Amino acid sequence: MTRAHPAGPLHGGLQIPDGIGAKPHDVNAIDPLVWPEGAVRVGGVLTIGGAKVTELAETYGTPAFFLDEAAFRARSRDFQTAFEGMDVFYAGKSFLSSQILRWLDEDGLGLDVASGGELALALRSGFPAGRIAFHGNNKSYAELETAVAAGVGRIVVDSFEEIDRLDEIAQRRDVVQPVQIRVTVGVEAHTHEFIATAHEDQKFGMSVSSGDAKEAAARVLGASSLRLLGLHSHIGSQIFDLSGFEVAARRVVDLLRELRDQHDVQLPEIDLGGGMGIAYTSDDDPLRPKQLARSLRDIVKRECAAAGLRTPRISVEPGRAISGPPTITVYEVGTVKPVQLDRGTRLYVSVDGGMSDNIRTALYDAEYTCVIANRASTVEPVAARIVGKHCESGDIVVRDLWLPGDVQPGDLLAVAATGAYCRAMASNYNLLPKPPVVAVKGGVGSVLLRRETLDDMFALDTGLTGAGDGEETG
Numbered sequence: 001m002t003r004a005h006p007a008g009p010l011h012g013g014l015q016i017p018d019g020i021g022a023k024p025h026d027v028n029a030i031d032p033l034v035w036p037e038g039a040v041r042v043g044g045v046l047t048i049g050g051a052k053v054t055e056l057a058e059t060y061g062t063p064a065f066f067l068d069e070a071a072f073r074a075r076s077r078d079f080q081t082a083f084e085g086m087d088v089f090y091a092g093k094s095f096l097s098s099q100i101l102r103w104l105d106e107d108g109l110g111l112d113v114a115s116g117g118e119l120a121l122a123l124r125s126g127f128p129a130g131r132i133a134f135h136g137n138n139k140s141y142a143e144l145e146t147a148v149a150a151g152v153g154r155i156v157v158d159s160f161e162e163i164d165r166l167d168e169i170a171q172r173r174d175v176v177q178p179v180q181i182r183v184t185v186g187v188e189a190h191t192h193e194f195i196a197t198a199h200e201d202q203k204f205g206m207s208v209s210s211g212d213a214k215e216a217a218a219r220v221l222g223a224s225s226l227r228l229l230g231l232h233s234h235i236g237s238q239i240f241d242l243s244g245f246e247v248a249a250r251r252v253v254d255l256l257r258e259l260r261d262q263h264d265v266q267l268p269e270i271d272l273g274g275g276m277g278i279a280y281t282s283d284d285d286p287l288r289p290k291q292l293a294r295s296l297r298d299i300v301k302r303e304c305a306a307a308g309l310r311t312p313r314i315s316v317e318p319g320r321a322i323s324g325p326p327t328i329t330v331y332e333v334g335t336v337k338p339v340q341l342d343r344g345t346r347l348y349v350s351v352d353g354g355m356s357d358n359i360r361t362a363l364y365d366a367e368y369t370c371v372i373a374n375r376a377s378t379v380e381p382v383a384a385r386i387v388g389k390h391c392e393s394g395d396i397v398v399r400d401l402w403l404p405g406d407v408q409p410g411d412l413l414a415v416a417a418t419g420a421y422c423r424a425m426a427s428n429y430n431l432l433p434k435p436p437v438v439a440v441k442g443g444v445g446s447v448l449l450r451r452e453t454l455d456d457m458f459a460l461d462t463g464l465t466g467a468g469d470g471e472e473t474g
């Protein structure tokens with residue numbers, strides 16, 4: 001039996017709340033652009049990786065992340081294949097676990113890390129240090145020391161202080177450390193727009209326009225224990241437009257030419273960063289890896305030929321484009337509350353997680369697609385908002401969407417494309433344990449990260465454990 005809410009129906013020309021788009025044709029639809037490859041409804045129930053979401057929720061509880069293993073691997077292999085003759089470094093900060101590292105290693109990808117913790121996980125998982133790139137604007141002395149000792153293949157330096165520190169560490173250890181310089185080329189890209197002037201007012205990189213990038217190159221070239229491999233540029237995130245990458249590539253090649261003229265060196269590598277956009281909703285139109293690879297290869301080749309430079313080896317660093325789309329979050333609905341507004345009614349649907357497992361909506365105004373996963377419904381859709389259970393009115397998972405008017409407590413909601421920057425940015429706000437991440441393949445689940453327990457959380461509380469002087473980790 002279905003039950004229509006007092007909220008709806010909002011059809012027939014009635015007013016609807018601000019911010020929500022036109023009512024979709026079919027709120028039960030599973031758009032293959034947004035959902036993991038092969039996700040379909042079977043008897044109304046959403047399935048991913050061949051498993052019914054209802055059964056996964058029964059086994060692993062909610063909230064939980066379910067990762068379609070085949071889809072993840074297909075995406076990393078797609079990049080690897082499209083960028084043949086170039087290098088693909090997966091940006092580990094988007095989502096990392098030891099099993100993910102094993103898959104990437106098997107498929108021959110490199111890895112970006114941006115902290116000592118990410119580096120430690122990679123090394124403990126047996127990921128080859130030579131294929132790791134280490135990023136960050138404020139790597140600690142201890143982190144640099146660990147990276148040099150482990151033989152990390154490239155450290156991307158981001159300040160003059162770091163160049164000095166790293167040279168000293170490498171010298172003391174009697175090794176020569178390969179480095180790239182993170183340069184700011186004055187391009188910032190987000191979604192469909194990029195800005196090719198200014199935008200130097202941020203913490204990352206050495207500015208090309210101020211001359212800092214050139215000065216950094218001079219210092220690295222003069223450092224006895226550093227070897228300058230090349231230049232690195234990362235222009236933004238969730239980019240759908242090739243032109244930002246193209247302008248950045250041109251500016252990086254310009255700098256290569258200036259360094260050749262000034263120092264008589266031809267640097268062998270350039271890295272053009274990550275930020276390739278994915279479809280969070282049916283309105284997004286992501287770049288295809290092949291398209292991007294061809295365009296970058298052509299531009300760099302052409303610009304280098306014009307400057308009389310040997311073409312350097314190109315690398316890229318997709319994070320979200322590999323880890324985002326294969327994973328969904330499944331929540332259970334706890335309460336449903338119609339709220340009357342000047343312009344119509346909004347149905348507040350509360351789930352058993354929220355900003356602790358997905359901070360992106362609150363932090364970046366991110367958009368997501370969400371459906372009722374345990375059944376299809378033909379009841380008229382209503383304007384809804386998916387909210388979490390935290391003590392914050394900004395605790396919103398999906399700001400504006402249409403859901404069947406009979407959505408009710410006990411329903412499962414699935415949110416698409418939550419594999420990147422959700423579990424990775426998860427917190428224990430309100431002391432909610434972090435949800436598990438379960439890989440699903442051939443209808444079978446296997447836990448990558450188990451659900452956090454109260455004991456896991458409270459293990460740090462010395463008043464409960466009596467373990468006064470916990471070991472500091474560096």
Ligand SMILES: *Cc1c(COP(=O)(O)O)cnc(C)c1O
Nearest residue numbers: 091234237274275317318319320
């Ligand atoms: C964050 C980041 C990436 C990955 O960004 P995505 O948007 O996940 O592709 C790559 N390179 C650098 C230097 C980054 O900071």
